[in-house]
Amino acid sequence: MTKYKTSQFNYILSNGSDELRLYNSLKGKNSLLIIKNDKIKKFYRIQENCNLDEWEKDEDFLKLKKLGYFVESETDELMLANLKKNDVINYPGLVLTIMPTEDCNFRCQYCYEDHKKGKMSKKVQDSIVKFVRKNINNYTALNIGWFGGEPLEALDVVENISRRLIQVCKVARKPYAAGMTTNGYDLTLDTFIKLLNLKIYEYQITIDGLKSTHDKYRYLKDFSGSFDRIIENIKEISSIKQNRFKVVIRTNFTKDIINNIKEYLEFCEKLFGSDDRFSLSAHLVENWGGESIDKLEDQLVGGNNYGNLIKKILQIKPKISFESHLIDLDSYNAKCYAALRNSYVIGSDGLVYKCTEDFNLPENCIGYLSDEGDLVIDQSKNAKWVDMESLKEEKCSYCVYRGCCLDGPCPKVKILAEKEKGYNSCPRTKHSIHDIMMLINERFYEIL
Amino acid sequence: MKYRDQVVQVLEEMGILIESDEYDVNLQDFIVDSIQFITFIVNVEEKLNLTFPDEYLNYDNIETLHKFCEILENI
DSSP states (O other): OOOEEEOTTEEEEEOSSSEEEEEETTTGGGGOEEEETTHHHHHHHHHHOTTOGGGTTOHHHHHHHHTTSEEETTOOHHHHHHHHHHHHHTOSSEEEEEOSBSOOSBOOTTOOOOOOSOBOOHHHHHHHHHHHHHHGGGSSOEEEEEOSSOGGGGHHHHHHHHHHHHHHHHHHTOOEEEEEEEOSTTOOHHHHHHHHHTTEEEEEEEOOSSHHHHHHHSBBTTSOBOHHHHHHHHHHHHTSOOOSOEEEEEEEEOHHHHHTHHHHHHHHHHHHTTOTTEEEEEEEOOOOSSSGGGGGGGGOOOGGGHHHHHHHHHHHOOSSOOGGGGGGGOHHHHSOGGGSTTEEEEOTTSEEESOSSOTTSTTTEEEEEOTTSOEEEOHHHHHHHHOOGGGOOGGGGGOTTHHHHSSOSOHHHHHHHHHSTTOOOSOGGGGGHHHHHHHSOGGGSEEO | OTTHHHHHHHHHHTTOOOOTTOSOOOGGGTOOSHHHHHHHHHHHHHHHTOOOOGGGOOGGGGSOHHHHHHHHHHO
8 A cells, every 4th residue: 555644835814714715835726625514624634644544535635735735755855846946936838027118207205226228229129039039939939018218118128029929829720828917097997908919918007006005106207196197097907898818916015004904905896806807916115126116115024024924914905816825835936937947037228137137246247138139148147047056055955945936936035145144035925824815715726 | 922822731731720810830839849740841842742851941032931931923
C-alpha cells in the first residue's frame, strides 16, 4: 500500500465551527477548498493518520490528495517547488510590457515616473513589430501589457502596434493576449469597444477612495479632479453585455481612505458589486520612488499593516469580488513579470527594462531595441532579475508559503537587498494569507 | 515583381507575415536554419510548379525577398 504524508505547503483556516478553508501554496489557486460541517471531523481524522486502509479508496481523501494536501511519503516537495520555479521563470511565451508614451495626463501624488519622455516614435513602433515577427516562432504565445505614462494618451500607437502584432500572431498561429493599465480618464465606451476589438481584455483602473480622496491624490496636470469622469466611464463600460473582459479596480489605501473605508466599499458595491467582470484589488500607498511622495508621508500606513487593511475589509463584508487577489495565491501570477526570462518592458524611446518601477535604477535598463528589430540586451543584467537563488534563506526551506513565493516574487527586492543589506525579502502577502483566503469569494473554492 | 505575391503566400503559410506596405525584407531573419530553408524552397516549388536548380540552392539567395523573386524570374 502507498504511504502518504501531509504536504508541507498546507494552510488550514478554521472559520468558526462549520467551515474549514484550505490552500496549498505549491498547487496554487486551484487547490482552494472549503470543508463543511461533518466532513471537518473526517478531515482531522485523515490528517491524524493518512495511512489507514479505509482512506485508500475514499473519495474525500482522493480529492484532498488531488488538490495537493496529501502527498506520497517519498515525495520531495522542495524539489517540486524548484521544478515549479523553473517552469514559472522560463515561461515559454514572450511577455512585452509596452509604454506607448511615458507622458501622462495625471500627476498623482505618489507617482514615481518623471514623464519626461513622450510618445513612442514610428521607428520604435516598427522595431517592436520587426522584433516580434523575427522571434515569435521561438515562443509559444505573445502577451502584451500596455503601460505608461498613460497608454490612452497615445491611442494611435496602441492601435498601430496591436493591429500589426495580432496579424503577426495570426499568421504564425500563436495565441495573442493583451491587457492595459490605465487611469481610466479617457476610457470612454467608444474607446473601450475599440480596444476590445484589438483583443485588449484585461484592464486595471485605479480609484483611490471616494471623490474627496481620489481627487486629492489622482488629479490631472491642471490639478482638476478626475473622479467623476472615471466613474462615468466605468458605469458606461459595465452597461455593455460583452463577457470577455475583466476590470481590476485598484485602490491604493492611505490613512484618509481607510478612515472612510465603509463608505468607500459601499460605493464600490453600488458601482460594480454584482458584476463579476469587475473586482477590487486592495493595496497600500508606498514609497515607490520619485519626489512627490514626500508630501504624502503622513498618509502612509506602512507595509506591515497590509494584513490589518484586509481585516478591516473583511469586517465590512462588502458584496464585491476580490478575484484579483487570487494572484497572491498563484505563483504563475504572483511571480512578477520582471522575474521571467522572456519578459521585457519597452520604453517609449526603445530602451528595454525589466521592471515598470524605478526606471532610474541602473540595473533596470538592460538594453535597447535596434531599428532592425533586434533586442540588444545585456544577458548578465537580465540574469540578475531572473535568478532568485541568492535571495533564498535557510528559513525558506521550512516556509509554508514557499510553494507560491518560490524564493521571492519581486526581483527588485533582491537587487535592493544586495545593495542595502538587511532588506526584507519576504513578500508582505506571506503574512496575510489567512486574511486573503477569507477575502476570496466562495465561488473560487471547491467544496467538500 | 512577377512572383512576389505567391512567395509572400508561401511565407504566410510558414507563419511569417510580410506586411503589405513593406517593399523589401531580409528573409534570413525568419528562415534561420537549413531545414527551414529547404522547406521554403520546396513550398515555393510546389506553389509555382517549378524546380529550383541545385546551383541556386544557396542560403545567400534569400538575403532579401526582392533578390529571391528576381532569381525565380531568371530560372
